Amino acid sequence: MKVFEIENICYSYPDGTKALNDLSFSVYEGEILGIAGANGSGKSTLLMLMMGCLSPLHGKIIYEGEKLSKEKLMIMRRATGILFQDPDDQLFLPTVWEDVAFGPRNLGLTEEEVASRVKSALRDTGIEALANKAPWKLSGGEKTLAALAGLFAMRPKTLLLDEPTSGLDPKSRRELINIIGRTKITAVIATHDLDMVMDVCQRVVIMKNGTIESDGKVPGVLTDRKFMASCGLEIPLSLTSRFS
């Protein structure tokens, strides 16, 4: 079943910069899809469009078989969580616990249900010890995990992750990859961490200048050195020794 269907979407920023040009692809239920591309290729913009934070100039976004209308947008946002590139953008309450509880409270759940979801989300992300800490006193990796816990607490059907490993040290990166790998939910990961794509994604979309250059199975696409170079990317480091 298709969760998201992106059909011929185009988007330009108000200053005229063309971000996406006639882009089409689908996200299937249960898959972890990687979206890779060089800086400025339109990955983050694409996630913002999928979440309805931006509106496409042309084309349409279909969620579970229906075009995103105002009502459908609300339904989609209840079932989809987005992790922003900078976790400071989404962590704002005084403690990690309060912040993780923010989403479930907006869902109108009882305080008991909220507490149970927060506990479970903190456990899943391994940050139970940080529950009473102020989010702005956490390290970069901890902030990312706290933001992710905030999404898990909403029990989303789909996750959209924007550069989740950027700025993380190897240990935090590995922890995050393990957590994402363990989740059995549909996920779209926009990243240029191709090793992460290798580790957790089944399919990858390669973007260049706002268009899709390739859409296919992970090992197949990522091992084509010439093609990757033409998109401003390199083959994953884990494959370098085998293919150099």
Next chain:
Amino acid sequence: MRLKDLYRTEIYDERRGTSFSPIVLLAVTLVYTVAVVSFDRYQTFRMLPLAAYPIFMGSFACVSGRDLFRKILTVLPFVIFIGIWNPFFDTTRTEYLGIMISMGWISFFSLILKFLLIVPATLIMVAATGFDGLCRTAASLGLPDVLVTQLFLLQRYIRLLVEETHNIVRARVFRGGKITIANAGNICGPLLLRCLSRSERIHSALMCRGFGGQLYHKHGRENRLSVHDLIFVLTWGVFFSMVRIFDMPIIIGDLIVGCVF
């Protein structure tokens, strides 16, 4: 005094070790402020006993005296600037504590004293309730959600705004640039654009987590008062009333003189 001292808000980030309800602290501090302001502008020593409240609350809530002093010093020049005109306009001379002095100077000292009583008490109240507690109380008292949200997010993100300013200033200075009035626009412009961009991202993040304009969901528990709260309110209420009605320094002075001699 450095710029970073202005946004040093750590002491207000989380609630201190008081067990009093934020609503009680807010109410008592409001009454205290009214009591201080109600003194005549030529009365100085009569309001001195009111200093007991910030001293008690400051030590009770374990607020750092250094942080408090720093914040007071930041604002003090503005108060001095307002009050310093009094001696020029109010030149009537009078005898005060055996010294001939103009009424303007007495009102100036009175203003400074009121500032030194009210501002620390307010800062301590914010530190004791935590800014979050204060916003929660304001929301439970019926302050519009949009105002509560703005107040809370302002406090939360002011640090990021100052950090952005630091980054821009540092980037210029490290490359040999100087900050002058003429090029201040070059700093303010990018800063404004960065702030706009960040605020858009924060708004998107809020909306994506189901934010519907209400930051605090009311549970009806915020306004419940305990016996401790009531004793706290009553004790300080009686104390403020006594200081306001009677001339406490004179009474205490007379008592001491009576006991000694």
